[in-house]
Amino acid sequence: MPDGNEIFFLHRIARSLSSLDCCPLILSCAGLAFRSNPTISCLEISFQTSLMTGHLPMAEAKTFSGGCLCRHIRFEVKGPALNPHTCSCEMCRRHTGALTAAWVEFPKKTVTWTGPGREPSVYRSSKTSSRAFCAMCGSTLGAIDDAPTVALLLGCFDEPADVELVPTGHSFRSGRPNWWNVEIRQR
Ligand SMILES: [Zn+2]
Ligand SMILES: [Zn+2]
Numbered sequence: 001m002p003d004g005n006e007i008f009f010l011h012r013i014a015r016s017l018s019s020l021d022c023c024p025l026i027l028s029c030a031g032l033a034f035r036s037n038p039t040i041s042c043l044e045i046s047f048q049t050s051l052m053t054g055h056l057p058m059a060e061a062k063t064f065s066g067g068c069l070c071r072h073i074r075f076e077v078k079g080p081a082l083n084p085h086t087c088s089c090e091m092c093r094r095h096t097g098a099l100t101a102a103w104v105e106f107p108k109k110t111v112t113w114t115g116p117g118r119e120p121s122v123y124r125s126s127k128t129s130s131r132a133f134c135a136m137c138g139s140t141l142g143a144i145d146d147a148p149t150v151a152l153l154l155g156c157f158d159e160p161a162d163v164e165l166v167p168t169g170h171s172f173r174s175g176r177p178n179w180w181n182v183e184i185r186q187r
Helices: 004-016 024-036 042-053 090-096
Strands: 063-067 074-078 082-087 101-107 111-113 121-124 129-133 140-145 149-153 169-171
Touching (some): 074 149
Antiparallel strands (some): 082 101
């Protein structure tokens, strides 16, 4: 049985997440998250349960779109965008041909492949993920993980300047040449 503290947290989460009435899975996921770490905040639990279930707070469920150079592969995805970040690791560098890649992640359930090519072609790049690309024009699109997450490259978005997509973290800074400086201005 959940204790009083847990009920309080779950009640607050219930008010902040959409579709709760028809999805008891969210509550059970939230309970699991809380039990595993009782000190984490409601916001963090909401984030974790959103990732686990693909259910997102309704007020933030914005739709983004994008695709490859030749438009054979197109996508629509519902926000909120998760973990927007840059990465300068060797794998991202070779995958994109750019010194630094800008990424944003979404639960797999929220991504719809809408172009004539449907889902992109993939290259198995690691034990846990595959890199996605268009077989027609060769554009890189992102990474499709075995976990229920799709990471999309910001350069593929129709409106990459959207404030919700601004990177907030930076991975593998040491992978950049000394002369290459990435400065992110938060608006
Ligand atoms: Zn293409
Ligand atoms: Zn990387």
